[in-house]
Amino acid sequence: MNKAVSDKKVVKTLVDICLSEGLREVVISPGSRNAPLTLTFCANPEFECFSVVDERSAGFFALGMAQQTGRPVALVCTSGSALLNYAPAISEAYYQNIPLVVISADRPQEWIDQADGQTIRQVGALDNIVKYSCQLPTSKNASNWYVNRLISEAFYQCQHKMAGPVHINVPLAEPLYGKTVHPEEKQRRIKQVVSSSSVSTEAMQQLSEDWLKHDKILIVAGLNKPNGRMQQALRQLSEMEQVVVLTETTSNINGESIITGIDKVVSTITEEEVHFFKPSLLITFDGAVVSKMIKKFLRDYQAKEQWHISVSNHHMDTYQQLTTSIEAEPADFLEDLLPKITSIKSRYRTTWLNRAERSDKHHEEYLAKNGWNDLKAIAHIASALPEKWQVQWGNSSAIRYAQLFNEFYNEDTYCNRGTSGIDGSLSTAVGASYISQKPTLLVVGDLSFLYDSNGLWNNYLKPNLRIIVINNGGGGIFRFIPGPSDSEELETYFEATHQLNMQPLAEMYGLNYLRADNEEAMNDCLTQLFSESDKPIILEVKTPAKENAGVLKSYFKRLKEEL
Numbered sequence: 001m002n003k004a005v006s007d008k009k010v011v012k013t014l015v016d017i018c019l020s021e022g023l024r025e026v027v028i029s030p031g032s033r034n035a036p037l038t039l040t041f042c043a044n045p046e047f048e049c050f051s052v053v054d055e056r057s058a059g060f061f062a063l064g065m066a067q068q069t070g071r072p073v074a075l076v077c078t079s080g081s082a083l084l085n086y087a088p089a090i091s092e093a094y095y096q097n098i099p100l101v102v103i104s105a106d107r108p109q110e111w112i113d114q115a116d117g118q119t120i121r122q123v124g125a126l127d128n129i130v131k132y133s134c135q136l137p138t139s140k141n142a143s144n145w146y147v148n149r150l151i152s153e154a155f156y157q158c159q160h161k162m163a164g165p166v167h168i169n170v171p172l173a174e175p176l177y178g179k180t181v182h183p184e185e186k187q188r189r190i191k192q193v194v195s196s197s198s199v200s201t202e203a204m205q206q207l208s209e210d211w212l213k214h215d216k217i218l219i220v221a222g223l224n225k226p227n228g229r230m231q232q233a234l235r236q237l238s239e240m241e242q243v244v245v246l247t248e249t250t251s252n253i254n255g256e257s258i259i260t261g262i263d264k265v266v267s268t269i270t271e272e273e274v275h276f277f278k279p280s281l282l283i284t285f286d287g288a289v290v291s292k293m294i295k296k297f298l299r300d301y302q303a304k305e306q307w308h309i310s311v312s313n314h315h316m317d318t319y320q321q322l323t324t325s326i327e328a329e330p331a332d333f334l335e336d337l338l339p340k341i342t343s344i345k346s347r348y349r350t351t352w353l354n355r356a357e358r359s360d361k362h363h364e365e366y367l368a369k370n371g372w373n374d375l376k377a378i379a380h381i382a383s384a385l386p387e388k389w390q391v392q393w394g395n396s397s398a399i400r401y402a403q404l405f406n407e408f409y410n411e412d413t414y415c416n417r418g419t420s421g422i423d424g425s426l427s428t429a430v431g432a433s434y435i436s437q438k439p440t441l442l443v444v445g446d447l448s449f450l451y452d453s454n455g456l457w458n459n460y461l462k463p464n465l466r467i468i469v470i471n472n473g474g475g476g477i478f479r480f481i482p483g484p485s486d487s488e489e490l491e492t493y494f495e496a497t498h499q500l501n502m503q504p505l506a507e508m509y510g511l512n513y514l515r516a517d518n519e520e521a522m523n524d525c526l527t528q529l530f531s532e533s534d535k536p537i538i539l540e541v542k543t544p545a546k547e548n549a550g551v552l553k554s555y556f557k558r559l560k561e562e563l
Contacts, residue, residue, distance in 0.1 A: 031078020
């Protein structure tokens, strides 16, 4: 039996198509102009609707859910600046290929630029960071065929080939709260028959022959969703004598012969040793790489060839040496390649593995002798992290520290490395935690946490969410980066020094609170943190701001030393 929903037919059509396309989660930020959309989505029990007031937080909350499910999640907002507040999350989704459907209510076209309230130029406002945008016709005479076609194309662009965000703008005239029961009408659904990108037999034969000409092949994997096939293919390749596979925590790839902790190895390579470590063939995929050291190394010491494998057809030339762009799904390509290649005699793999082993020993020795600081705090988290947890990382220092610890190279690690901003880490983790079956740990810096503290302003905080805030009193990374670390404006304009603590925020949002400012307290707090609780828990870890940069510099200096 049909329920009464908005009397605006275009809204009913839009919501019906969303349902037929498999959309189920709808994140709504309260407003009046979007009332027809809100009334219609909420009337259908097949949608799970979420109310998140802050649009910037709502965008990242939706991103966290779509990150976990791989399905489109809708964002619904009122007119005016509300839409613009989605921009940080939408840009992150665009560069991470995460499917989001932005549905913005708008004033009728005739009121744009006429000094009417909450009225801006919304059409095309997100065009640089979405795959597709459209404005729905809303006159009574608007063709349902045309509306259907526009929305169908939005869902196609959102999900197929390279997923990503899309924007549907809906001008709505008053009155906004009228309801009616619409006549039963089955909406047309345009089925998508998608072809796969595959390499021709002839091209694959040529590539496999080219592969066998190289005795030093380096594969670098950056940001990647958990993918069992990709992991298995890279594990097989990493057993070949001429192949080295480098991964990061956000690659969600590990294996016995796969090298984790890129910076721990690259930082130790001297000018005299470059010849032994630089590749002849470099292979990359889509997905941002955290390590600035490997980027610099590969830009300075270029391979003879570089292959980039992607279903997208744009030339990703991060290392300034691209020679071959291969349009294919990486796991498919590697699986097709494996039967056609063999291991050849080479010391390349052994050279990298030996250096990684040396660095790991120095790493352990340094931590054993080191005092209380950011590095030691992260080491304690690594030791205490339970199995089968997903970990969300904040940007800046947090994700860089994570790369140094092998314990974090599991298969459920996430970070907003599409645009690498500090905004939205908390909201993303909350959205991911809500929809995931696994308990979730967010490790985040103090500025990032404070910037996104509205991420706690909702009713969707699950008891198995844990948050560790590394509070070193500001943006500690700026003490490590050459340039700002030597500037007299460091503390005020780069580091943004503060004396704030997180306890009042925890209390305001009803979370349990723990605090550690030394190793003994840290161990006690971690035991409590990973125990069952009826509420989420925040652990604030206080570390000395000025010492941390010196510790990290001496850490990398120690890695370079001989055993």
